[in-house]
Amino acid sequence: MEDLRELYQEVILDHNRNPKNFKKLENASHTSEGYNPLCGDRINLYLQIEDDRIKDISFVGSGCAISKASSSVMTGELKGKSLAEAKELFKKFQGIITGKTEADLTGLDKLSVFAGVREFPVRVKCAALAWHTMLEAIENGTEAISTE
Amino acid sequence: MEELLDSVVLEKPVSTPIAGFDVERIREDFPILQTRVHGNPLVYLDNAATSQKPQAVIDAISNYYSGENANIHRGVHYLSELATRKYEETREKVRDLINAKSIREIVFVRGTTEAINLVSSTYGRENIRAGDEIIISNMEHHSNIVPWQLLCESIGAKLKVIPINDDGEIIFDEYLKLLNDKTKLVAVVHTSNSLGTINPVQQIISGAHAHDVPVLLDGAQAVPHQKINVQDLDCDFFAFSSHKFFGPTGVGVLFAKEDLLEKMPPYEGGGEMITSVTFEKTTYNELPHKFEAGTPNIAGVVALGKAIDYVSEIGYENIHRHEVELLKYATEELSSIKSLRLIGTAAKKAPVISFTLDNIHPHDMGTILDRQGIAVRTGHHCTQPVMERFNVPATTRASFAFYNTKEEIDRLVEGIHHGLNLFN
Numbered sequence: 343m344e345d346l347r348e349l350y351q352e353v354i355l356d357h358n359r360n361p362k363n364f365k366k367l368e369n370a371s372h373t374s375e376g377y378n379p380l381c382g383d384r385i386n387l388y389l390q391i392e393d394d395r396i397k398d399i400s401f402v403g404s405g406c407a408i409s410k411a412s413s414s415v416m417t418g419e420l421k422g423k424s425l426a427e428a429k430e431l432f433k434k435f436q437g438i439i440t441g442k443t444e445a446d447l448t449g450l451d452k453l454s455v456f457a458g459v460r461e462f463p464v465r466v467k468c469a470a471l472a473w474h475t476m477l478e479a480i481e482n483g484t485e486a487i488s489t490e
Numbered sequence: 491m492e493e494l495l496d497s498v499v500l501e502k503p504v505s506t507p508i509a510g511f512d513v514e515r516i517r518e519d520f521p522i523l524q525t526r527v528h529g530n531p532l533v534y535l536d537n538a539a540t541s542q543k544p545q546a547v548i549d550a551i552s553n554y555y556s557g558e559n560a561n562i563h564r565g566v567h568y569l570s571e572l573a574t575r576k577y578e579e580t581r582e583k584v585r586d587l588i589n590a591k592s593i594r595e596i597v598f599v600r601g602t603t604e605a606i607n608l609v610s611s612t613y614g615r616e617n618i619r620a621g622d623e624i625i626i627s628n629m630e631h632h633s634n635i636v637p638w639q640l641l642c643e644s645i646g647a648k649l650k651v652i653p654i655n656d657d658g659e660i661i662f663d664e665y666l667k668l669l670n671d672k673t674k675l676v677a678v679v680h681t682s683n684s685l686g687t688i689n690p691v692q693q694i695i696s697g698a699h700a701h702d703v704p705v706l707l708d709g710a711q712a713v714p715h716q717k718i719n720v721q722d723l724d725c726d727f728f729a730f731s732s733h734k735f736f737g738p739t740g741v742g743v744l745f746a747k748e749d750l751l752e753k754m755p756p757y758e759g760g761g762e763m764i765t766s767v768t769f770e771k772t773t774y775n776e777l778p779h780k781f782e783a784g785t786p787n788i789a790g791v792v793a794l795g796k797a798i799d800y801v802s803e804i805g806y807e808n809i810h811r812h813e814v815e816l817l818k819y820a821t822e823e824l825s826s827i828k829s830l831r832l833i834g835t836a837a838k839k840a841p842v843i844s845f846t847l848d849n850i851h852p853h854d855m856g857t858i859l860d861r862q863g864i865a866v867r868t869g870h871h872c873t874q875p876v877m878e879r880f881n882v883p884a885t886t887r888a889s890f891a892f893y894n895t896k897e898e899i900d901r902l903v904e905g906i907h908h909g910l911n912l913f914n
């Protein structure tokens with residue numbers, strides 16, 4: 343049962359209860375919809391991108407605690423980042439949640455709370471959904487994506 | 491006043507033992523029920539997805555390959571005759587199980603899904619035309635939606651959907667209104683896998699027959715729980731899967747009335763389904779072999795025969811009595827959780843309980859229960875229109891079989907409370 347506490351850290355539960363940037367951006371330049379058919383997680387992501395930099399980012403949607411918290415944390419982390427930095431962070435985040443890379447995690451405290459996910463392989467998709475949706479929004483703008 | 495309350499003895503209902511039904515004895519027949527998951531004894535409550543298998547079924551597969559294996563219907567040698575006899579014995583057992591008139595009406599397929607696809611691509615293609623209508627219900631499994639949608643799209647027919655009420659029951663008057671001269675088929679689920687609702691199939695069939703419309707019943711969730719009598723029901727097609735009925739995966743049954751099967755074109759072409767082949771003309775084999783092209787899942791069919799024997803020995807009456815108690819107890823215990831909402835509260839239900847919790851998404855609850863060794867299903871259960879109807883993205887579903895116990899329901903309730911505490 344310890345690993346449940348490891349997964350559902352207080353920070354994650356807080357983000358689940360009170361997600362940050364949980365709204366629609368009216369002046370979004372890029373949007374995308376992410377969907378995980380396995381559990382019905384759905385997220386609509388809004389980005390305002392100027393000069394290859396994320397000026398603003400927000401999301402709405404419904405889903406499990408992991409996907410919601412992950413969306414909340416991601417939007418907080420990506421605000422102000424360049425697109426290249428965003429992609430780089432996604433790679434590091436994937437390393438964190440799968441436990442497959444021993445990347446340098448200094449300065450990534452907020453993302454590291456998701457490390458518990460690696461013990462729950464079926465939940466990795468939940469944590470990654472927001473990030474896949476972000477990538478899709480950056481690259482293709484509008485089409486819905488799925489993690490299946 | 492307090493004293494008065496204290497003196498009220500709160501007792502958990504004690505199960506009255508059912509004569510000839512010893513659940514602990516029965517559990518010993520299922521090796522997987524003795525296993526531990528994440529350090530806890532397994533509580534398996536995902537029976538609607540697939541049931542567990544008794545040792546007799548598991549042994550039947552191994553025995554078949556160790557001592558009986560040969561191809562069927564084509565050899566004169568000993569083993570081929572033996573395998574053919576075993577395979578055909580199961581056909582007779584299935585006939586008896588659902589009380590079909592003749593073994594000619596029992597077609598072995600891969601599962602419920604294939605059975606429905608068989609009907610849609612043979613009977614459907616032959617009899618349904620542009621402008622015609624097919625009636626299904628709002629609570630169908632995707633396997634009783636998509637084959638009809640595909641058919642409708644390709645021929646220009648229309649799919650009509652019987653609405654359901656807030657308890658998850660078919661609105662019968664609306665069904666009667668949908669029936670008309672254009673209706674060519676009614677295809678409905680006997681027992682819903684996500685809501686547990688047992689539909690009034692007898693009345694549905696009478697209603698359709700009054701318009702000379704045949705009825706297909708998706709019986710995947712019915713056969714594990716209750717005696718089916720296709721002659722009493724007078725249903726035209728009935729489909730079910732072996733794996734939800736304590737048998738192996740990869741085997742299913744399509745029952746169809748003989749006169750319908752006679753008129754239906756073959757489903758797949760190949761060996762076994764023919765009597766003679768020349769390049770000019772092929773004569774099809776007699777029923778039911780006309781619909782069983784190629785080498786079938788012989789071991790699976792033989793093992794399904796064992797599953798039928800096993801269920802017959804326990805008896806549907808005992809199963810029913812035990813499961814009614816389980817459903818009642820689980821419904822009461824789960825309803826006592828304040829933030830829990832039951833999805834599916836029909837008057838007639840199979841032991842299937844879907845629910846949501848105010849502040850915990852089903853997927854989280856599924857993980858939390860899993861870590862305590864409790865297997866439930868979370869998601870849309872291949873019934874997305876049901877989720878939409880109840881305006882939920884997903885539910886958590888506990889579905890029971892005759893080998894489940896009240897103690898396991900207690901563990902489920904405890905497990906849910908653990909999740910509620912974790913999230914608070």
Ligand SMILES: Cc1ncc(COP(=O)(O)O)c(C=O)c1O
Binds near residue numbers: 539631683708
């Ligand atoms: C009501 C119902 N119909 C059809 C099916 C499909 O059965 P199968 O996957 O065995 O073909 C299921 C199984 O989930 C079911 O519950």
